[in-house]
Amino acid sequence: MSNLPHYQQQQQTVTFAYSQGALQLTVLTPTIIRVFSNRGESGHSYAITGNKQQSTPFTLTTKDNHYELRTSALTVSLDADRHIDVYDAQGAPLVTDYRGERHLLDKGVDKVHQKLVEAEGHSATTQSAHDADYFQVVKDLASDEQLYGLGDKTGYLNKRGFEYDNWNIDYPDPQLEILPNIYKSIPVMLGLKNGHPYGLFFDNPYKSHLDLGKEDPHYYVYSAVAGNLDYYILGGHTLKDIVTAYTYLTGRTPLPQKWTLGYQKSRWGYSASQTEVQAIADNLKKYDLPCDAIHFDVDYMDGYRVFTWDHTKYADPQKFIARLKARGIKVVPIIDPGVKQDPDYPVYTTGVAQNYFVKTPTGEVYINKVWPGDSAFPDFGRPAVRQWWANNTKFLTDLGVAGIWNDMNEPASFDGEIPENTVFYDQDQPATHRKMHNVYGHNMAQATYEGLKQHQGKRPFVITRAAYAGTQKYATVWTGDNRSMWPHLQMMIPQLCNLGLSGFSFVGTDIGGFASDTSPELLTRWIEAAIFSPLLRNHAAMGTRRQEPWAFGEPTLSIYRKYLKLRYRFIPYLYDLFAQESHTGLPIMRPLVLNYPTDHQTQNLDDEFMVGDQILVAPIVQKSKRQRLVYLPAGEWVDFWTHQTYAGQQDIVVQAPLDKLPLFIKRQTLLPWGPAVDHIAETPDSSMTFQLFGDQGTYDHYQDNGSNFDYQTGQYNCYHLSVDPHQVSVTLTHHGFSAAYQTIHLALSDRVVTFTYDAQTTSYRQI
Numbered sequence: 157m158s159n160l161p162h163y164q165q166q167q168q169t170v171t172f173a174y175s176q177g178a179l180q181l182t183v184l185t186p187t188i189i190r191v192f193s194n195r196g197e198s199g200h201s202y203a204i205t206g207n208k209q210q211s212t213p214f215t216l217t218t219k220d221n222h223y224e225l226r227t228s229a230l231t232v233s234l235d236a237d238r239h240i241d242v243y244d245a246q247g248a249p250l251v252t253d254y255r256g257e258r259h260l261l262d263k264g265v266d267k268v269h270q271k272l273v274e275a276e277g278h279s280a281t282t283q284s285a286h287d288a289d290y291f292q293v294v295k296d297l298a299s300d301e302q303l304y305g306l307g308d309k310t311g312y313l314n315k316r317g318f319e320y321d322n323w324n325i326d327y328p329d330p331q332l333e334i335l336p337n338i339y340k341s342i343p344v345m346l347g348l349k350n351g352h353p354y355g356l357f358f359d360n361p362y363k364s365h366l367d368l369g370k371e372d373p374h375y376y377v378y379s380a381v382a383g384n385l386d387y388y389i390l391g392g393h394t395l396k397d398i399v400t401a402y403t404y405l406t407g408r409t410p411l412p413q414k415w416t417l418g419y420q421k422s423r424w425g426y427s428a429s430q431t432e433v434q435a436i437a438d439n440l441k442k443y444d445l446p447c448d449a450i451h452f453d454v455d456y457m458d459g460y461r462v463f464t465w466d467h468t469k470y471a472d473p474q475k476f477i478a479r480l481k482a483r484g485i486k487v488v489p490i491i492d493p494g495v496k497q498d499p500d501y502p503v504y505t506t507g508v509a510q511n512y513f514v515k516t517p518t519g520e521v522y523i524n525k526v527w528p529g530d531s532a533f534p535d536f537g538r539p540a541v542r543q544w545w546a547n548n549t550k551f552l553t554d555l556g557v558a559g560i561w562n563d564m565n566e567p568a569s570f571d572g573e574i575p576e577n578t579v580f581y582d583q584d585q586p587a588t589h590r591k592m593h594n595v596y597g598h599n600m601a602q603a604t605y606e607g608l609k610q611h612q613g614k615r616p617f618v619i620t621r622a623a624y625a626g627t628q629k630y631a632t633v634w635t636g637d638n639r640s641m642w643p644h645l646q647m648m649i650p651q652l653c654n655l656g657l658s659g660f661s662f663v664g665t666d667i668g669g670f671a672s673d674t675s676p677e678l679l680t681r682w683i684e685a686a687i688f689s690p691l692l693r694n695h696a697a698m699g700t701r702r703q704e705p706w707a708f709g710e711p712t713l714s715i716y717r718k719y720l721k722l723r724y725r726f727i728p729y730l731y732d733l734f735a736q737e738s739h740t741g742l743p744i745m746r747p748l749v750l751n752y753p754t755d756h757q758t759q760n761l762d763d764e765f766m767v768g769d770q771i772l773v774a775p776i777v778q779k780s781k782r783q784r785l786v787y788l789p790a791g792e793w794v795d796f797w798t799h800q801t802y803a804g805q806q807d808i809v810v811q812a813p814l815d816k817l818p819l820f821i822k823r824q825t826l827l828p829w830g831p832a833v834d835h836i837a838e839t840p841d842s843s844m845t846f847q848l849f850g851d852q853g854t855y856d857h858y859q860d861n862g863s864n865f866d867y868q869t870g871q872y873n874c875y876h877l878s879v880d881p882h883q884v885s886v887t888l889t890h891h892g893f894s895a896a897y898q899t900i901h902l903a904l905s906d907r908v909v910t911f912t913y914d915a916q917t918t919s920y921r922q923i
Contacts (some may be wrong), residue, residue, distance in 0.1 A: 159221065159236045163216075168209060170216060170225065174238055184209045184227040187392050187401045190675070191240060193385035195291065199582045202595045203406045203626035211605065230391040242354070242389050250347070250354035251389060254294040254375040259562045261371045289382035293358075293712050297369050297376050301349045302748070303757045306366070307342030307623070307658045308635045310335045313650040314746055314760045315345075319370045324594055324622045326456045326568035328671070329920040330639050333647075339566060339636045341594040342658045343378075344406075346390075346398050351754055355390030355398040355561045357405065361594045361624065382590070395657075395753045396742055398637035403741025407629035409661040411738045414862030415486065415836040416559070416632075416662075417727045418448030419720050421704075422695040427452035427489075430470050437485055443706050446720050450480065451561055452489040460528035461496045463503055463551045477556040484835030488617065491549075493536070493565050493600055495626060496528035503548065507532060512541045514589070515579045522578050524569040533567055533574075536599035537581045539593050545600070546607030553608065559617030560604050562631070565597035566622045597622025598630075601756050605630035614864050618914055619691070625659070632662035632691050640669030640700070645682050646777045650688055650762050656743025657750065661734070663743075664691025673701035676708040677779065677814065678860040680715050685775035685816040687719045688767045690730065716816045721832060726767075728828035728844065728857070733768045735858040744768065752789040755805070761787060770825045774810065774818040784818065785809045792823035826853035829903070838863065840895035847903045852880045860916055861891050867893075880903065886911045886920040 163172045168183040182190040189207070214227045222235040230250075233241040239253040265520060295548075301770035303315045311318060318333070322341035331338060343358040345366070348353045358364060364380040371377065378387075390401045426432050433450060440447045458464040465473045477487045495504050495513070507513050513521045513532040523530050535541050547725075549560060567574065572763075580592035601620040608616035618631040627633070635651050638644040648665045653662045667686050668674045674696075675681075688694065696703050705716035716882065733744045742750075746766045748758035764787065772793065774786040777826035791804045797821040802808055810818045821827070829845040840862075874890035879902060886900050900920060902909045911920040 158649065160218065160221075160238070163223070164654045165216065165489040168212060168214070172223070172234060176238070178796060179234070179238060181225055181232060181234070182209070183212050183214045183225070183227060184388075185401070185404070186212055186227040186398065187390060187591060188405060189225070189227070189230055189232060189242075189389045189391075191385065191387050192390065195289075195384045197382070198585060198592075199587070202361065202624060203359055204597055205407065205626070205629070208405055214324075229455055230389065232389070243390075244352055244354075244391060248350065248352045249296075249298075249351055250349055250391065252296045254296050256374070258294065258373045258375070258377070273571060286381070290379065291385060292377055292379035293385070293387070294375050294377050297374055299351050299373075300351070302749070303345055303347050303368050303376070304747070305342070305344050305346045305654055305658045307340045308338065308633070308651040308655050308663075310338060310647060311650065312760070313653060313749070313762050315654075316369050317373075319365065319367040321363065321365050322567040322594060324597065326564065326566050326637075328637055328699050330641065330644075331636075331647075332643065339597075339621050340627075342623065342625050342655075342660070344402055344625055344658050346395060346402075346657055347760065348395065348749070349755060353392060353395045353398050353753060355388075355402055356626065357388040357390065357402060359386050359388065359625065360384070362591055363594070377710035383540055384539065388893075395750050396740075399657060399659070399743070399750070400741045406626040406659055407631075408659070408738055408741045409628045409734070410615060411734055411867065412632070412662060413617060414731055414836075415448045415728070415916045416617050417690065417730050417734075418692070418836050419446055419487070420449040420451060420691070420693040421447055422453065422693055423698070423703075424453040424696070425698040426450065426453060428455035428469065430476055433476075433480075437480060437483060439704065439706055440485070441483070441834075443717065444834070445705065445717055447485060448835045449486045449488050449558065452487060453495060453695070454490055454492070455487060460492075461498070461501055461503065462491050462494075465555065474555045481556060481558075482721050484837075488559040488561050488619070489552060489555070489557055490561045490563050491552075491604070492527060492563055492601075493533055493567055493596070494524075494526035494528060494531035494569075495534065497523055497532055498528075504532065507544075509797050510540075510544065512538075512544055514574075517579060519579075522574070524574060525571040526564060526569060534600075535581050536596060536603060537583060537587065540584065541581075541799065541845050542599060542603035542606065545603040546610060549604060549607030550611045553611040559619070560608060562597065562604055562618065562620040562622075565600045565620060566593075567596050595624045598624040599629045601627050601631040602629075621753065623660070628662070632664070633660055634663065634693065634695075635665045637670045637697075638666050640672040640674035640678060640703075640776065641698075642678065642779050644669060645685060646676065646763065648682075648689075649765050649775070649777070650747075652745050653743075653747040653750075653765055656745055657747070659741065661737045661741075661743040661745075662690045663745065664689045664693055666693065666695040668694050668696060668703040670695055671697050671700060674703045676712045679703055679705070679708065680814055681776050683716050683719050685773075687723050687817065688726070688730075688745060688765075688771070690734075690772055691922055692723060711815065718815065719817070724833055724836075726827075727770070727836065727889045728830045731772075731862070732828065732856075734860050736768075748772075748787075748789060755789050757787055757805075758789060770822045770827060772820040772822070774820070776812050776818075782813055783809060783811050786818055786820070788820065792850075793820040794823050794825075795819075796821055822847040824850040824853045826855035826879060826902075828855070828857055836862070840893075842895075842897065843899040843901065844897050845901040845903055846877055847907065848879055851905065854878045856889075859895075860898070861895075873908065875900070877902065878882075884909050884922065888918055888920065891918050 319335035576590035
């Protein structure tokens with residue numbers, strides 16, 4: 157029709173000339189289409205690095221009242237009023253613009269009562285004032301539409317019916333389901349609309365808001381205070397395809413060092429004394445508790461000055477770190493962004509001299525208070541500052557630390573919030589805190605990653621509390637300062653699963669709870685529930701009840717030991733999943749809906765999860781419970797402890813005394829079973845065992861040196877194992893790592909079959 161806008165096409169970008177502003181559609185791949193409208197914001201994406209556009213055939217045709225852009229996977233309809241509707245290859249609607257009026261949530265408060273309600277401490281407003289930079293996107297919400305993702309926002313797996321903000325904050329109070337924002341801003345949403353999967357990624361670092369059907373069940377709203385309209389439509393046949401497309405766009409968690417999958421011990425206060433750290437290490441050995449790392453919180457520093465070590469507490473930190481490493485325990489120290497304002501402190505004086513700190517609008521170094529007192533904040537948006545920070549990490553790597561833990565990088569501040577007009581840089585262009593706040597932790601993580609990679613030559617181990625979309629390329633994350641309370645144990649599962657759906661595969665929570673006081677039962681159920689979380693760290697705050705497993709005596713100690721030892725048996729399987737994830741983006745810890753998206757029973761399941769495709773975990777997350785209902789999806793499932801087989805697509809009652817984690821393996825599964833060790837050795841294993849659950853199965857296993865980047869040049873091994881009623885076989889399908897297993901054992905239901913390696917033929921023969 158004549159009122160459709162004119163358009164211009166340049167390669168795979170089509171620009172439509174609307175009177176209210178040009179709108180661009182860019183085809184990146186058959187399953188990824190970008191929607192962009194320039195609203196005057198300069199800069200580039202922090203989430204997306206490199207050119208993600210692939211040569212992709214598509215058609216653009218004019219219909220009666222709209223344009224239609226079609227790839228093999230997606231169809232985008234664009235009409236004269238800028239309405240954008242997206243359909244899958246079969247014509248099912250995925251993301252369609254809402255045409256009606258918004259209906260603001262009626263909270264039943266008139267103007268007379270509003271001040272009274274607010275004076276009592278309650279929120280009574282229905283809409284806040286917006287400036288001229290504000291914009292919104294409103295999409296239809298079907299009655300059968302489930303919404304997931306958004307990182308580790310609090311609450312339930314399915315985010316429908318709630319509202320959230322993307323603005324990183326340090327929130328020390330108890331975090332409950334109504335909390336709109338937390339430490340991370342990861343604005344990716346995955347949907348199942350009438351069973352059809354899709355994704356939306358809003359790449360805008362400014363503060364944004366998502367109302368996912370709370371205001372009205374017929375639509376959801378994305379709005380931002382400023383920035384360009386810039387979002388990506390993600391398509392595919394399954395939810396797994398959506399995750400794979402999103403992680404292709406924003407990056408995948410790189411293969412970690414193998415030891416990082418071991419148990420890690422932490423408490424704020426350990427590092428105040430070398431004697432205390434030594435006692436923790438000694439007790440781990442005394443009580444036969446496997447462990448690979450002890451984390452050092454802020455007390456190891458000289459007056460909380462980053463990149464220093466207090467020699468009054470540690471006469472020779474390098475020697476002490478080496479002594480711990482010789483016992484199999486690595487050291488991971490914390491680093492915060494706040495740099496103490498001290499004219500005798502080289503990190504501060506260099507930062508001032510090189511103009512590396514954020515500034516007030518009048519050009520002075522901006523100062524706020526954090527742990528060191530008055531502190532300056534590195535301007536991590538600038539490449540030169542990131543390189544300077546990376547160079548500073550050499551102080552720690554020279555001492556022998558194994559990784560770095562980034563904290564307080566929302567950025568947090570003690571003396572009020574950092575004003576939005578504080579001058580930060582977006583690369584080499586002046587910007588403001590308003591724009592750069594949500595990517596501050598992201599850029600700090602990148603700087604730390606690059607420093608460790610440069611100075612260690614190993615796969616960097618970086619932990620960060622604050623993050624943005626794409627931070628998974630640089631760091632593992634944890635859910636921040638949780639508490640020793642049952643609702644936080646319950647919330648762990650949807651938080652970690654939604655992080656996985658949002659691209660973050662290396663995730664964990666503070667086992668036992670960071671703040672408040674844990675109990676023997678809570679700690680026991682927490683280690684059971686978290687034993688398959690990729691990051692396995694017990695961490696607690698100073699001033700809380702001690703929560704080392706030996707602090708409670710028996711039976712807590714024995715149960716805790718049982719599950720730590722079980723964890724180490726499963727590390728080869730977890731490592732295999734990470735090797736796969738680096739190619740697919742699929743997380744290690746998964747909600748059941750990711751593996752079984754068409755099963756309505758899985759779509760709101762908050763207290764179960766899967767590890768890969770083969771393991772189902774149904775923890776006890778409520779006080780005093782000794783049995784629970786477990787939903788088993790399609791297939792047959794083997795109880796890990798009793799070996800009893802159950803049919804799927806049913807609820808079963810499972811007995812769960814205090815020492816039992818309900819755990820099921822999909823029947824006809826072959827899994828690696830690691831050796832019993834007290835830490836992950838740097839030398840390669842000479843043998844590996846694989847256990848069969850059922851009477852047949854196949855498995856593909858990955859092996860490399862578990863440490864550096866040699867695997868990127870082909871120095872790894874791949875094994876294919878097969879068991880059927882007629883034959884058992886082991887095949888080395890790729891041989892690039894010299895240390896192939898000398899023996900491989902296959903534990904079947906009635907016998908153990910052993911294979912030995914023949915180096916001349918690079919093959920295995922049964923003995």
